[in-house]
Structures are given as structure tokens and as C-alpha cells.
Amino acid sequence: MKNFKRISKVIFIAILLVGGVIVWGQSSSQNQVRKLVRLANTPLFMDANEKVVTATLQAKSATFINNAENKSN
């Protein structure tokens, strides 16, 4: 009887694991499907995951510019 319970637990966990793997596999394969976003007023398309880069860029010579401004002041 004890063995029967253990075997039942093992089978139950195994079924859960297999189910989880199947669901995960389906969701990952769905992510590979091409999803496109159309650029307004053009026939151009881009991957939906691409986004506008909104980083705040610095001037490469900012130190120099700041120094120059300080000196002029």
C-alpha cells in the first residue's frame, strides 16, 4: 500500500512536469512567429520587438565644451 502511494505520487509529479514542458514549448514556439508593425504611411514593416531608442546621448566633447563655456564666463 505504501509503495502504491509512492508510485502514485511519482506518476502525478511526472505528469505535471511533462505537462509543464509541453505548455512551455508551445509558448516558446509561438514567440518565434513573425509579428510585424507597419511604419506609418510607408510599405515598410519592422519586428514588433524593435523599439525607438530613447537614450539620452551625451556630446562626446562635452567636457571640452563645458570647459570652454566656463572659461568664456
Place this chain on the structure above:
Amino acid sequence: MINKNLYIVLLITICFFNYQSANAQCSANFDGAESSCNGDIVFGANCSLDIPSAGNTAHFEIFYETNGTGGSGIIDATSGYTTGADILSNLNSGMAGEVVFFGSPGDCSGVTSVFSNFSCSPFTLDVYLSTIEYNAAGNPAAVNVSCAVQTITLMFNPEQNSVTLLETPGDCDNPATAIVGFDNGDGAGGAADGDLDDPEDFICASFSSAVVSSLPCGDGTTNSEAIPTVSAADLAANVFGGADASCYTDMSFTANAECPAEACPVIDPSIPTMGEWGLISLTILLAIFGIVAIKERQLAFE
């Protein structure tokens, strides 16, 4: 004392100008950058990147000009920006003439555009090409304000390797058909769904085979007609609206129209063949001549 002060001022001035040249000069060389078939930028053999600031990595980047209404409102680069300073001051400004950029930068091996033309006609877009520096974390960090910005026309030809081909085999009554187009979605904002009948899909052309016949009759073999291969030149001129033929290869199809050859009719042995009819005719003719000849002999004895 005065001379000493002058000497210090002179030394500071020299250091200042050295510092200026070390930080403000730009060494980048685009060397005839031009667009590939799909909007990527290809540089010449003498291309060189700008010398990066310490800890940064130098790259080239494509900047797209927008109408200020958002990232998707891309327009041709018409503001005429000529230096990195122009790019910097108009980056994500939220006003007309702002510039934005997508994706990752490139080096002298080329810059890849993130846009693709999935329609049936070529499209051009003027963009700015500028130098940019990424920091050690891989994020865009700085623009050399003294570097020249180049306006370049990206050429987007319809992409053959993204074409959706819907082929339908033919039979004894219908030819095989192939529809060439682009499957860009499912009509509800979702991914491509394998058909070409959604609003965002494009149908460029359709081709068909000849109608296949069940004749000549045979012994069970199948008569077949294929859809003719479309040459790269025809593809560019007639399917993709005058695109660059050098960007394409011949397009072939796999669907055929097939019709089993009908069995030839069984010959009825009771009906003489043409050869037998000929023999019969000759026999009768010979008999006629023979009878006539015999009759003529009998008249001669009389």
C-alpha cells in the same frame, strides 16, 4: 613676473588647443556609403570609425527623421542636419524634425536597417548616417558633435526571401496556380496567419500552368503541366513594380497540374485494321482484273 605670467598663459593656451583637437576632431570616414537591396548600408574599403572616448566603442548609426508625432511617423530626412551636434539637439525632441533611431549600430562592415519592405513595389527613404558611441554596458552613450552627418537614401526592394507563395495543384479541368504575395498579419494585429487575404497582406501576382489533358491515352501514366519559372528580370519588372533585378533570383514553383492519362480503347478483333482493309481492297481489285482478263480471252477464241 610679467614674463612668467605670459609664459603660463601661453602654456595654458597650448594645452587648451591640444585638448580641443583631441576631443572635438572627428576621424570617421563613410567612404561612399550606399544602400544595399534591403536598406542596409554598405561602406567602402577605406571606411574608418571615429576614435572613441575612453571606455566607449565607436559605431555608425542610422537616424530617422520624424514629423514629431511619434516614432512611427517616419519621413524623409529633409531638415538638412550636417553635424553630430544637429543630431544631438534634435534627438527625441518631440517636435517636427526630431530624429530617432532603432535597433543596434554597425561598424565598417555595415549597418543593418530594422525595416523591411514586405510590399509589391520598391520604396526609398532618406535618412541620416552619423557616428555614435556605445558604453561598456552596450548602451548608446555619446555623439561626437563635430562629426559630419551624411544623408543617404535607403533603397528597400521587396524582399524575395520573405515572399509567401500559395500554390494550388491543378487537375484535368483546372490549371495549377501560384499566388505571390506578403503575409504581414492576421487582420487583427496578430502574427502572419498563412493566407494573403488580410488588410495588411499584399498580393503581387499570380501564375498558372497550362490546362493539362487526359490525352494522349496511355497505360496509366499521368500527364502533367508545370507553372513556368519566372526569371529574376520578370520578377523585378512585372511582379515587384520595377525593382532592382540584381536583387532577385529566378522563382520556380512546385505545384503541377496532373491528369491521369485515359486508357486507350480496346481494339475489337472483329473489325479489320487499316492494313487488313488494304489487303482486302487489293484482293478485290486483283480479282476484278483477273475476271476481266479471262473474259477477254474467251472473246478472242470466238
